Amino acid sequence: MNMEAGDSPPPCRYFNLTYPLPFVAHVEINRPQKLNAFSEPVWRELPSLFSYLSTSPSTRVVVLSGAGPKAFTTGLDVQSFSENSLLNPNPQTSRPDPARTAQQMRRHVDDFQAAITTIEKCEKPVIAALHGWCLGLAIDISVCADVRICARDTKFAVKEVDLGLAADIGTLSRLPKVVGNGSWIKDVCLSARSFGSEEAEKVGFVSWVGKTGGKEEVIQEALRWAELVASKSPVAVQGTKEILNWSWSKSVEDGLKYTSVWNSTALQTNDVMEATKAGMQKRKPIFAKL
Template sequence: MANSPAPPSCRYFNLTYPLPFVAHVEINRPEKMNAFKEDMWNELPPLFAHLSTSPSTRAIILSGAGPKAFTAGLDVQEASQSSIFSPNNSDSALDGARTATKLRRHVDAFQACITAVETCEKPVIAAIHGWCLGLGVDISVCCDVRICAKDTVFGVKEVDIGIAADIGTLSRLPKVVRSGSWVKDVCLSARPFGAEEAEKVGFVSWVGRIGGKEEVVREALRWAELVAGKSPVAVQGTKEILNWSWNRSVEDGLRYTSVWNSAMLQSEDTREAMMSGITKKTPKFAKL
């Protein structure tokens, strides 16, 4: 992996390569149950921009450090000290429109940081354990695949701190689950829900049998290794077309696929993959 450009320095995220072409990003603030403060979410865009274009990365695992949580969400104690979340501490010289503009720009920037996970060219699998609350749900719905430990507890908790979730859950969760009743149930009530319920509604695609982080990361590694062994041209193209087609008609999706593949079918990967089926040999694909 040494021939790839160096990743950005991160204080709150660990980056390792446990397998060839498989990156493991670990949210690293276990003493606070990986709760996010502003410095943390600002580290996400440069990190995922690096992984998105790194030829040494073909699949990404996202997990939380420590035994207790994927992430407990926003660090409410720290956020409460910010003028953004405390109107009484805001600049009294600003009128309503200017205060709203300041708040909107802050929310837009925050949203863009979390969206960096979704826009990464490489597939991202969320390996979730323990607590996954608030911002944890925002981040996990940005991932391509979600799996969790048996003892995971989820919650869309924003109404409990007096706000509507504004970093992506309300926009993405209804598309991921496609049950309006269930989505409104958990978002309006802020009630916790467990791994079994999350699997039942399709929020996660796999649940561990034992519980704890080790099992779910092991399954994430299995999946990521499988994907990393495929043609990177094919994998990245598949993610791109799926994401592009998400809110568009079938006709639009077919047209985009046609244009995309008119370029990508010229890859040597296609011949390599076809020949591997004939020769029964494991294909080896060039970096992308």
């Protein structure tokens, strides 16, 4: 699709960015030879990409998936993780005292958390199209998305306890908000057991499951949904996401007040008149870029 002057994405080695439909960006985690596992260079590319998509006038919806037939992502690259100098210092070199080591580790975790949170903070709706293995960090990523759908063959697991740590990139904070079943959440987080698409749909973790299994079906469904949402007023869609996210942990009264303030500006958009005219004329509305 046509990009405006200056509307160009950042260079990415570990993510593919395409526009298969007007205003629909498809972001693909691109490390299939490693089952799309995340090393530090991978997650450090993520913030600039999603910050770009958040404000790009050429983007209204984002589809997020994993390259290759086997996995959305298997989480952290275990080899890269094991080589982290903070976690596995060289016994031949001196190490800072525990307080200074803790400060370094906290900053490292904070950076990683902030990188993944850019998915949640993206102004545009993000639909996660999940397939194959979705382990560890896959859950952290998918709970940042607005909508989650999956192929029938998808296998999920919150794997961090098997690595000797508590999940620290967002799952333990966001999953209880996504799925309102505390017993089930503690079950999968404490045991690191795997669960499939049927169970994920039953508890409300995903809203759609493919019928035939495999990646292509879930990508097509994600694109169908994205095309539908991209056809709506970008003012209305982005406002709806903003208000829903802001109201997530607030009272109804606070949510109503925020909506009133937000719409006192947003209702002045020409999109309202365009949507009304299009409905009366029985045609598809055409909305300006935002």
